[in-house]
Amino acid sequence: MPPIKSKSKDKNKKIVKKSELNKVDNLNFIRNKIDVIDQKIHKLIMQRSIYVKNIAFEKSKNTKGTSIIYRPAREHEVLMALLNRHSGEFPKEVLLKLWRTMIGAYISMQGKLKVSYVSKLEVLVKDYFGITMDYNKITNIKKSISILPNDVNHILVLPLPSNKNNWWQNLLSINSVNIIGNLYDNLYEDTKGYILSSQALEFSKHNKVIYITLIKNVYERSFDKYLSINNYLILAKASKTNKEVIILFAKNSVSQKDALKNLNDIKKNSVKSLIELKIIGAVSMNNKERN
Numbered sequence: 396m397p398p399i400k401s402k403s404k405d406k407n408k409k410i411v412k413k414s415e416l417n418k419v420d421n422l423n424f425i426r427n428k429i430d431v432i433d434q435k436i437h438k439l440i441m442q443r444s445i446y447v448k449n450i451a452f453e454k455s456k457n458t459k460g461t462s463i464i465y466r467p468a469r470e471h472e473v474l475m476a477l478l479n480r481h482s483g484e485f486p487k488e489v490l491l492k493l494w495r496t497m498i499g500a501y502i503s504m505q506g507k508l509k510v511s512y513v514s515k516l517e518v519l520v521k522d523y524f525g526i527t528m529d530y531n532k533i534t535n536i537k538k539s540i541s542i543l544p545n546d547v548n549h550i551l552v553l554p555l556p557s558n559k560n561n562w563w564q565n566l567l568s569i570n571s572v573n574i575i576g577n578l579y580d581n582l583y584e585d586t587k588g589y590i591l592s593s594q595a596l597e598f599s600k601h602n603k604v605i606y607i608t609l610i611k612n613v614y615e616r617s618f619d620k621y622l623s624i625n626n627y628l629i630l631a632k633a634s635k636t637n638k639e640v641i642i643l644f645a646k647n648s649v650s651q652k653d654a655l656k657n658l659n660d661i662k663k664n665s666v667k668s669l670i671e672l673k674i675i676g677a678v679s680m681n682n683k684e685r686n
Contacts, residue, residue, distance in 0.1 A: 440497070444504065451505040464505040464548055467576030467590060468597040470498060471679035474583065475601075478682075488581040492522075499525030509549040511539055516578065516588055520552050523578055536562045544571040544593040551591040552578055556631040556643050563631060563643050566675045567607050574605050574676030584682045596677040598651040601685055605630070605645045605676030606658070612640045614668030621664060625657075639670065647680060 454462035477494055481487060502508050511531040512520040521530065533539045539551050540562065556563040566572060571593050578588035598604075606627075610618055612634070622629060622644055630643040648654040658674060665672075 447501045468599050496525045503527040512552040577678045601680045602648050602677050604648045604654040607675050609671040610668040
């Protein structure tokens with residue numbers, strides 16, 4: 396009679412086989428999985444490139460002259476959606492950096508974007524826009540602002556307005572230059588600068604709309620009070636002459652219609668004090684402002 400095999404021994408053999416799986420085989424299995432994922436990511440990047448070229452083609456058909464290749468409002472909404480759905484241990488700032496670099500490359504596929512900047516913002520600007528842009532360091536801010544209308548795909552990045560950083564005063568007399576976007580930190584929580592361009596303003600549900608006005612200085616206090624009561628934020632202020640004050644201020648708005656209503660309300664309530672008033676910017680709110 397043949398010997399009876401022990402079930403416990405068979406069981407132990409299986410346990411031994413599992414416990415002694417070669418570590419190299421385990422690593423190779425995991426690495427193969429990562430390789431498959433990498434291939435899928437690469438394939439999707441190439442597919443996205445095709446759609447980007449299609450967008451460029453459609454723009455060229457529907458636009459007279461040069462088509463706009465940089466849309467900061469659209470870009471900001473894409474990146475905010477990315478942050479909102481992200482989970483896990485992969486760092487958010489690295490995720491944003493990857494996407495920003497990719498977006499920069501796709502912009503360059505549509506055309507040439509010239510990015511001018513002042514020296515104090517050089518590191519931030521190049522980190523933000525990536526390696527594919529046509530960069531230009533400037534020294535004469537006023538001249539750089541004045542030439543923006545010559546090219547809709549030329550942007551200028553400047554420090555946040557203040558009484559010291561008084562470049563914003565030039566926007567009172569130049570009708571075709573707007574503040575179209577923000578220069579953000581790594582997590583889009585703080586605004587480090589403004590992006591200027593001759594392209595038309597683009598409004599979204601999460602806009603901070605920027606206004607500029609020239610008023611008679613005798614009405615300065617009453618105008619400041621009106622702004623405060625109606626939740627406007629004064630960004631900068633300067634004396635234009637001994638009788639006039641120029642003020643830069645902002646308010647969150649949900650649409651272009653909302654921004655224009657605010658503009659008309661200011662005109663109605665401050666008719667005596669106003670010499671000039673206009674909207675010069677619409678930028679997406681950063682994460683802190685949204686929350």
